[in-house]
Amino acid sequence: MGKRAPYISVIIPTLNEQENIGRVIRGIKSALGRYSYEIIVVDKHSQDRTAGIARELGALVINDSGGKGSALIRGFSEASGKILISMDADLSHRPDELRLLVAGIESGYDMCAGSRFMARGGTEDMPLLRRAGNRFFVWLVNFVYGSSFTDLCYGYRAFKKDAVKKLHLQERGFGIETEMSIKATKAALKIIEVPSYEKKRASGAGKLRTVSDGYAILKTIFSNL
Ligand SMILES: Nc1nc2c(ncn2[C@@H]2O[C@H](COP(=O)(O)OP(=O)(O)OP(=O)(O)O)[C@@H](O)[C@H]2O)c(=O)[nH]1
Numbered sequence: 032m033g034k035r036a037p038y039i040s041v042i043i044p045t046l047n048e049q050e051n052i053g054r055v056i057r058g059i060k061s062a063l064g065r066y067s068y069e070i071i072v073v074d075k076h077s078q079d080r081t082a083g084i085a086r087e088l089g090a091l092v093i094n095d096s097g098g099k100g101s102a103l104i105r106g107f108s109e110a111s112g113k114i115l116i117s118m119d120a121d122l123s124h125r126p127d128e129l130r131l132l133v134a135g136i137e138s139g140y141d142m143c144a145g146s147r148f149m150a151r152g153g154t155e156d157m158p159l160l161r162r163a164g165n166r167f168f169v170w171l172v173n174f175v176y177g178s179s180f181t182d183l184c185y186g187y188r189a190f191k192k193d194a195v196k197k198l199h200l201q202e203r204g205f206g207i208e209t210e211m212s213i214k215a216t217k218a219a220l221k222i223i224e225v226p227s228y229e230k231k232r233a234s235g236a237g238k239l240r241t242v243s244d245g246y247a248i249l250k251t252i253f254s255n256l
Pocket residue numbers: 043044045046047048073074075095097098099102118119120121123156232236237238239
């Protein structure tokens with residue numbers, strides 16, 4: 032991590048991820064070695080050693096009491112890179128895909144979103160109900176907003192910093208990715224999807240609740256009309 036203003040900011044929301052966060056940060060470091068970058072961990076007052084481990088490994092740790100969306104919004108506002116990347120802390124997102132996300136932005140796109148459902152993408156972390164829900168939401172968003180996404184509720188993405196500012200993101204919870212995609216479409220941002228392979232959460236408990244968070248995502252879809 033360089034001392035100059037970083038080129039890339041990786042923003043990681045965390046809630047009790049002590050078994051995973053160290054490996055994630057080390058993975059980012061080896062993937063981004065030749066770039067200048069910063070790692071911002073936005074932690075919801077984890078009861079475990081998440082914050083301590085992240086700090087020891089050189090990440091900037093910020094506390095935030097809200098949900099995943101709140102953490103990402105906070106992280107984006109604190110970031111000083113030109114390219115901002117959102118990434119989960121549970122090793123679902125492979126650090127070796129970071130360069131592909133960066134390449135999307137360097138090619139001139141405003142948002143480069145990982146997709147599990149395009150050729151060479153995939154997931155090993157999606158039970159049937161969530162898969163069906165995501166598929167329905169992708170269809171609904173494309174139908175209502177005229178977009179052509181292949182994935183929606185997936186948080187491994189890169190943005191041009193100026194583009195994030197234009198989105199005025201508000202979602203505090205797991206609706207954040209849906210909001211990003213809808214608002215990027217409405218703002219006519221240049222969007223590209225790149226294949227991503229989502230691994231199973233390495234350790235610890237997932238925080239998303241399929242039914243209640245699914246309902247929140249549905250509300251997000253209609254509240255942005
Ligand atoms: N700051 C913050 N981070 C959160 C919160 N909820 C989840 N996270 C983090 O957001 C990321 C995604 O959450 P997950 O629990 O992995 O959600 P998911 O991938 O849909 O669920 P699993 O498939 O079960 O892992 C992880 O890095 C979590 O630690 C929260 O309320 N606040």
